[in-house]
Amino acid sequence: MNEAKTLLFLEDDKDLQTLVCAFLREKGFRVESARTAAEARTLLAKMPVDAAIVDGLLPGVTGADFIRELRKTQPELPVLFASAFWKDLKSHELLTRQLRVARIIHKPYRPEELFLWVNQLFTKALPPPPPGPRALADVDLVRDELAASLVALNQEYGARLKDKVGGLETLLGDARAGKRDALEEATIVVHKLHGTAGSYGFTEVSLSAGRLEDVLRSAKDAARMDWGQVDATFRELARAASVPVKPVGKPAPAAMLPTEGVLLVVDEDAHVLAEAERLGKAHVVRVLPARTANEAVAVASKQWVDGVLIHMHLGGEMGGIQAAHQLRSVEGLGSLPLGFMEGE
Missing domain, CATH: 3.40.50.2300 (Response regulator)
Structure with a gap:
């Protein structure tokens, strides 16, 4: 193909x-x-x-x-x-x-x-027609070679993570001191970390970098920056980057399926959210969980979702209606498709 x-x-x-x-x-x-x-x-x-x-x-x-x-x-x-x-x-x-x-x-x-x-x-x-035994053997060989190649790339990227974080720390220090363009350069570096570290399997580094990126983008310039929050989120990123990820010698991941949509599910019950994620995988739908209205707003503001399913009594009697209003009040989410669910 x-x-x-x-x-x-x-x-x-x-x-x-x-x-x-x-x-x-x-x-x-x-x-x-x-x-x-x-x-x-x-x-x-x-x-x-x-x-x-x-x-x-x-x-x-x-x-x-x-x-x-x-x-x-x-x-x-x-x-x-x-x-x-x-x-x-x-x-x-x-x-x-x-x-x-x-x-x-x-x-x-x-x-x-x-x-x-x-x-x-x-x-x-x-x-295409199903492959024969010889073709399957060739596929296994290619898969083994690819796995080894990816493990080597993962190790190489992980070995350079501390240097990347160290360079970011220098840029943040320069930005705090008022050095021209340092804040913009730091934001670009952390943006790349957010996007790339996750692709290499360093999930916690990616998530921490994403949180730091949000903090850096929240201020228009260094003079308005909450440097205490910057320090806290940077320390979180540095801790995540200091933890090595041990790649397995021969990974055998489950078959991955493309998703046909993204559904945000909002419910206080962790078991309900876990079941929603399980059903989503079974029906090729990516489920994003949230336990509060504020969490739901944070998720929907950060990435595209095709729709939201909210518990009618989230946080209290008819709390789901209030959560829906909170979501719809966010700029750009006024037409977000919403649905409600009830039950224990």
């Missing part, structure tokens, strides 16, 4: 490029990488590609702006758009309807997930 398919991978983070390109090439794709819009333009002028994977935040230009430019010459090219955060529903409408993006992918993503989304772009109506 993926024979002779050439992909443009436009991503400015070199670490993520290394990981994703290695994985997709092992899967049989030809991958042409670019770190800037200018590099991508040069590449596209030299060769045709069958699909493009575009990051949402590029040096000097947004991914959406690049896709808008791309559509002038290649209106039908399949495009996947990757982003570590979501702005609002209008942004989603712009990408999917006006710019005809095939799929918006939330970062951090795993290479296996991206492979599934890319494969879907080229899925044929009729499945």
Whole structure:
């Protein structure tokens, strides 16, 4: 299915490029990488590609702006758009309807997930015939080689994490001292950590970096920054980065399925949330859990969700109605589809 398919991978983070390109090439794709819009333009002028994977935040230009430019010459090219955060529903409408993006992918993503989304772009109506015993043996060999390659990349990235965090600490110190452009540089570094560390399997580092990014973006300049909160979230990130992740020698992950939607479920009962996540996996729906209205607002403000299911009596009698009003009052969430549930 993926024979002779050439992909443009436009991503400015070199670490993520290394990981994703290695994985997709092992899967049989030809991958042409670019770190800037200018590099991508040069590449596209030299060769045709069958699909493009575009990051949402590029040096000097947004991914959406690049896709808008791309559509002038290649209106039908399949495009996947990757982003570590979501702005609002209008942004989603712009990408999917006006710019005809095939799929918006939330970062951090795993290479296996991206492979599934890319494969879907080229899925044929009729499945290929089942492979014979010899073909299956070849697949096992390739899988072993790929696993070893990914383990090596994981170890290499993990070994450099402390240096990355150390460099970030220096930038934050410069920003606090009033050095020009240091805050912007620090925000870019932590944004990349948020998106890339999770792709390498360093989940806690990614989550901590995401929280620090939120703090840094909350102030317009260093003079208005809550440096006490910056220090606290940075220490959390530093602790997460100091914990090594031990890659297994031969991982055998469960088969990953692409999701057909994202559902935010809001309920105080942890068992209900766990069951919702289980059912979501069974029905190929990504379930995002939240236990309070404030948690739900935080989740829905940070990434795209297709709908929300709220317990009618969240936090008290008819508390779900209040939670719904709280969600709908957030800018960009006024048209968010809502549903309610009752029961013990």
